[in-house]
């Protein structure tokens with residue numbers, strides 16, 4: 001068994017100046033592809049499931065799938081993380097199903113769409129920290145609302161995300177407030193808002209400092225040098241995959257993601273967890289479209305899901321190598337939850 005908590009994994013990443021990509025997972029093919037990439041590069045892994053993924057796959061299926069992946073690759077430390085939990089109950093049921101880390105996103109109210117105030121965020125996040133830490137499980141909080149600095153709009157993914165127009169003040173995490181938030185909640189990692197958003201349509205042009213505020217990360221890191229920072233919505237949205245999808249009948253309009261060099265800049269300033277979902281979705285869809293169009297008589301799902309897995313694996317390998325995660329798995333000894341509980 002090599003299940004690991006987010007705290008332990010990101011402490012190691014901070015000590016050795018790298019970051020860990022957190023890949024969203026809602027089915028077996030994604031899980032197998034991510035783990036094959038981790039195995040090929042010797043990387044520790046963060047698998048994360050949103051509430052939408054839990055509803056899609058069923059908690060029991062997800063829990064047993066993760067058990068299986070850990071059994072198949074006992075030498076790979078695996079952190080199983082809840083993405084954008086909205087209540088204490090959502091976080092607790094994730095812990096009951098074997099998650100070693102939970103995100104309590106108190107930047108939004110329980111409905112997952114209405115921006116919350118600071119006092120609510122502290123209160124609900126603190127309540128999750130108390131329960132999770134007692135079980136040895138790590139907690140990621142969020143301060144600031146994720147959304148585009150170009151449009152002022154949040155973004156809905158799996159039903160989660162702000163739906164009203166947001167101000168610049170809401171869209172950028174305030175460094176002074178971040179310092180207070182970490183002290184008042186005790187979170188292990190902090191998701192910050194600085195212009196990234198979920199989905200494929202992050203930027204309408206190559207992002208610069210006006211729309212991707214990496215200086216916010218640097219300012220927060222200088223105040224909180226020991227807090228692990230998290231970049232959400234950080235797929236790079238490879239143009240080649242977009243073109244491939246469109247070549248085989250898709251319709252993805254021109255768009256830009258977060259360049260790998262910007263993420264590497266973040267890693268130099270305390271970013272330790274980088275959330276990636278869209279790139280694997282694009283990889284799978286492009287491979288499936290190409291197979292179905294190229295071989296119209298094919299009807300065995302394995303014939304298009306295998307290329308989809310290969311394409312997702314290639315995306316994961318690229319991230320493990322770009323973020324410095326490759327080769328780190330063998331250097332980490334995962335500590336059991338009871339030991340982590342005592343450490344808090």
Ligand SMILES: [Zn+2]
Pocket residue numbers: 084198232233275
């Ligand atoms: Zn997110």
